[in-house]
Amino acid sequence: MALSRDQMAIRIARELQDGYYVNLGIGIPTLVANHVPEGMEVMLQSENGLLGMGPYPTEDEVDADLINAGKQTVTTAKGASIFSSAESFAMIRGGHVDLTVLGAFEVDAQGSIASWMIPGKLIKGMGGAMDLVAGADNIIVTMTHADKYGNSKLLPECTLPLTGAGCIKQVLTDLAYLEIYDGKFHLVERAPGVSVEEIIEKTAGELVVPDHVPEMEF
Amino acid sequence: MALSRDQMAIRIARELQDGYYVNLGIGIPTLVANHVPEGMEVMLQSENGLLGMGPYPTEDEVDADLINAGKQTVTTAKGASIFSSAESFAMIRGGHVDLTVLGAFEVDAQGSIASWMIPGKLIKGMGGAMDLVAGADNIIVTMTHADKYGNSKLLPECTLPLTGAGCIKQVLTDLAYLEIYDGKFHLVERAPGVSVEEIIEKTAGELVVPDHVPEMEF
Amino acid sequence: MAGFDKVVNTYEEAMAGLEDGMTVISGGFGICGIPENLIKEIKKMGTKELTIVSNNCGCDGLGLGILLDDRQIKKMVSSYVGENKLFEEQLLSGVLEVELTPQGTLAEKMRAAGAGIPAFYTATGYGTDIAKGKDVREFNGRKYILEESIPGDFAIVKAWKADRYGNAIYRHTAQNFNPMAATAGKITVMEVEEIVEPGELDPAQIHTPGIYVDRLIQGTFEKRIEIRTVREG
Amino acid sequence: MAGFDKVVNTYEEAMAGLEDGMTVISGGFGICGIPENLIKEIKKMGTKELTIVSNNCGCDGLGLGILLDDRQIKKMVSSYVGENKLFEEQLLSGVLEVELTPQGTLAEKMRAAGAGIPAFYTATGYGTDIAKGKDVREFNGRKYILEESIPGDFAIVKAWKADRYGNAIYRHTAQNFNPMAATAGKITVMEVEEIVEPGELDPAQIHTPGIYVDRLIQGTFEKRIEIRTVREG
Numbered sequence: 001m002a003l004s005r006d007q008m009a010i011r012i013a014r015e016l017q018d019g020y021y022v023n024l025g026i027g028i029p030t031l032v033a034n035h036v037p038e039g040m041e042v043m044l045q046s047e048n049g050l051l052g053m054g055p056y057p058t059e060d061e062v063d064a065d066l067i068n069a070g071k072q073t074v075t076t077a078k079g080a081s082i083f084s085s086a087e088s089f090a091m092i093r094g095g096h097v098d099l100t101v102l103g104a105f106e107v108d109a110q111g112s113i114a115s116w117m118i119p120g121k122l123i124k125g126m127g128g129a130m131d132l133v134a135g136a137d138n139i140i141v142t143m144t145h146a147d148k149y150g151n152s153k154l155l156p157e158c159t160l161p162l163t164g165a166g167c168i169k170q171v172l173t174d175l176a177y178l179e180i181y182d183g184k185f186h187l188v189e190r191a192p193g194v195s196v197e198e199i200i201e202k203t204a205g206e207l208v209v210p211d212h213v214p215e216m217e218f
Numbered sequence: 219m220a221l222s223r224d225q226m227a228i229r230i231a232r233e234l235q236d237g238y239y240v241n242l243g244i245g246i247p248t249l250v251a252n253h254v255p256e257g258m259e260v261m262l263q264s265e266n267g268l269l270g271m272g273p274y275p276t277e278d279e280v281d282a283d284l285i286n287a288g289k290q291t292v293t294t295a296k297g298a299s300i301f302s303s304a305e306s307f308a309m310i311r312g313g314h315v316d317l318t319v320l321g322a323f324e325v326d327a328q329g330s331i332a333s334w335m336i337p338g339k340l341i342k343g344m345g346g347a348m349d350l351v352a353g354a355d356n357i358i359v360t361m362t363h364a365d366k367y368g369n370s371k372l373l374p375e376c377t378l379p380l381t382g383a384g385c386i387k388q389v390l391t392d393l394a395y396l397e398i399y400d401g402k403f404h405l406v407e408r409a410p411g412v413s414v415e416e417i418i419e420k421t422a423g424e425l426v427v428p429d430h431v432p433e434m435e436f
Numbered sequence: 437m438a439g440f441d442k443v444v445n446t447y448e449e450a451m452a453g454l455e456d457g458m459t460v461i462s463g464g465f466g467i468c469g470i471p472e473n474l475i476k477e478i479k480k481m482g483t484k485e486l487t488i489v490s491n492n493c494g495c496d497g498l499g500l501g502i503l504l505d506d507r508q509i510k511k512m513v514s515s516y517v518g519e520n521k522l523f524e525e526q527l528l529s530g531v532l533e534v535e536l537t538p539q540g541t542l543a544e545k546m547r548a549a550g551a552g553i554p555a556f557y558t559a560t561g562y563g564t565d566i567a568k569g570k571d572v573r574e575f576n577g578r579k580y581i582l583e584e585s586i587p588g589d590f591a592i593v594k595a596w597k598a599d600r601y602g603n604a605i606y607r608h609t610a611q612n613f614n615p616m617a618a619t620a621g622k623i624t625v626m627e628v629e630e631i632v633e634p635g636e637l638d639p640a641q642i643h644t645p646g647i648y649v650d651r652l653i654q655g656t657f658e659k660r661i662e663i664r665t666v667r668e669g
Numbered sequence: 670m671a672g673f674d675k676v677v678n679t680y681e682e683a684m685a686g687l688e689d690g691m692t693v694i695s696g697g698f699g700i701c702g703i704p705e706n707l708i709k710e711i712k713k714m715g716t717k718e719l720t721i722v723s724n725n726c727g728c729d730g731l732g733l734g735i736l737l738d739d740r741q742i743k744k745m746v747s748s749y750v751g752e753n754k755l756f757e758e759q760l761l762s763g764v765l766e767v768e769l770t771p772q773g774t775l776a777e778k779m780r781a782a783g784a785g786i787p788a789f790y791t792a793t794g795y796g797t798d799i800a801k802g803k804d805v806r807e808f809n810g811r812k813y814i815l816e817e818s819i820p821g822d823f824a825i826v827k828a829w830k831a832d833r834y835g836n837a838i839y840r841h842t843a844q845n846f847n848p849m850a851a852t853a854g855k856i857t858v859m860e861v862e863e864i865v866e867p868g869e870l871d872p873a874q875i876h877t878p879g880i881y882v883d884r885l886i887q888g889t890f891e892k893r894i895e896i897r898t899v900r901e902g
Binding site: 046047048049050055056057058059060062063064065066067068070071072073074076082083084085086088089092093112123124125126127128129130131134135161162163164165166 | 614
């Protein structure tokens, strides 16, 4: 069965390491913060200028001057630091963030990603997404494997305007965990009960399937 | 008679305006701080990261962590700020300093300046001088009009390695105050008792002399 | 005003000299740390054909969004503009031009403008539509695009406290784009919640040195919250 | 070490991994704010063929100058190196190579290295020997040269206080090149006068966020003064 949003977050959380500085995008990536393994510490970077994002505030703690990149009110964690947008993106662009998790509309077999614009609909802007995908070495893209019409989002080549070219090496979908290299998708794990055939069918880009594809365990 | 070092500093201090942020080089430029006109405030920028340099410390105040760009112990003035070298040169390079005063070996009629290196002698380095002359719009160069052998330091073209090309518009020597434009030196004022003839004789670069050249008053 | 005292007493004085067609750099992220009252003054002045450089364009009725009502903005340079109906209308009808710029590139363009750096290379946007018409160059086997700085005629910023000399500190994440914006204006206008005397702020803890600030005014702020998220107490 | 605790207990651990031929970026201006003990450790290690990027090369018997005794430095990238006899000898005899770099360009090269900017344009040095072999480009009628960033294998910096996570503040003008150096090393080692617990420093007042710091050690410092100038009390 396809992974739930929470299962996707749980699977991603297994990629965390103790002492990681992590930037989590909006949506499923945000949920990863709820599943940091016991005894492990990670620090969340919010690109508006906060390293060490804490939980949402209580009613009493709400402060208009303390928000995250999603414009939500937040708190600071112990050992946080606050800085300018230039410093924040120096961190990001300079490759100092250990892991970036973000959503996408499409990913292709060259590691290119489209996540910010659907022509014809309103252009809202890329925010910090282009900086994040260009700056990080370790990125996990999270999205459904196919759209609601069953069309694959893992393509030979992205059809939408790119957020970044050739920068994605790992994708977690609701069906599978895949790596991208040598211009191909490589199937690494599958969701519990999801067949390799279904993944092959829903992957439009070239897919390499090993003899044994382990099921994720939850 | 040629100006004394203090008179040179006094003359330069007349170019100060209330509220000026000023960077003063080593030597005669440093003396300018002693001659800020009554009722006028200027703030001294020291390129190692201090805006609002105060006087030297008393014995009790000496602090190894508080020095100026000349590596001397200093104090902070009221309303000072302290920052990194990158921020300091952002200020300088970005043209935020109102006046820069520095010494030189040679200046030429194109406004180029040589101030940091004499080949054959040891190369000590340019420090912040190249940044200062490139960043400031308002620069006064201060030096003796001729060297100890009587050779002019105001040349058709600098002979020493440049600190900056075409960036100097004002020079105060011990003999005269000159402006540089249209590829020529323009005599503006002369030191008390110094003849126009002496200035002409000691200026190797093309010199424009107006009908009347006022004497400086002290 | 004498010496380094940057304080002005009215918003008219604060924004004096702003003219049609000028470029205004603004601090703020979403509606956090925005110069609310300076923007209101621009609305009151009715200045037109403005190019506004700001990460966002406020939201309905607050922040830069209020300059859309009377079509005061000709062009926005922003990274994200998705919070405003009127914005969408004006964009689709061609009244408004938008230059979308990645957030980190935008921050760096402001900083570069203030720091005398006319252009810099970045990997951000390489291979995307953002790179169109821009120089590409390879360093150590990776491709980068050349991005130019954005200087402003005016910069409008909001800080928490400043001394009369304009030495300022920001509160929490209301810092965001404000420090870079402050460096990027020919005239930089700062509004703050509290003006203190020179010497009251620790020199080593100043976020924006007063050298960047031309005019300083104390105001009161609505500080609306865009997305109020809370947890159980 | 677990989580974000960057503290190491010995200088051996602090500099572990430094190898012959590596590039080391160092904070400090003159002998103010230099990582005295990290430099002493490099001397003790005897690592050779080092490229050192630092505004100055210390002075006789203190700071980077002590690495000259055993010819550990192959190349210095500095803006000013005029305080050291041995330096002069090694330079003239060809043992030592020097790449003189304007001070502001040097600071920006370190910052750029940490910020993922491979190169930037600056007017500094245009038309001088510094510009030789460098790209020239015109922006708005003025000529600029292209300067590349300088990343280091190691960065060694000195701060005043840091919490165990490496969030650090500097004291007075001992800040200087340290914040940029801290961002520019593959491995950044910071020594401080005092280590405090996370949460003790105000998040908005951190000069160097801990993300840049890999190893942190508390030391004692000589803090010699290069030019002691005093006025009557």
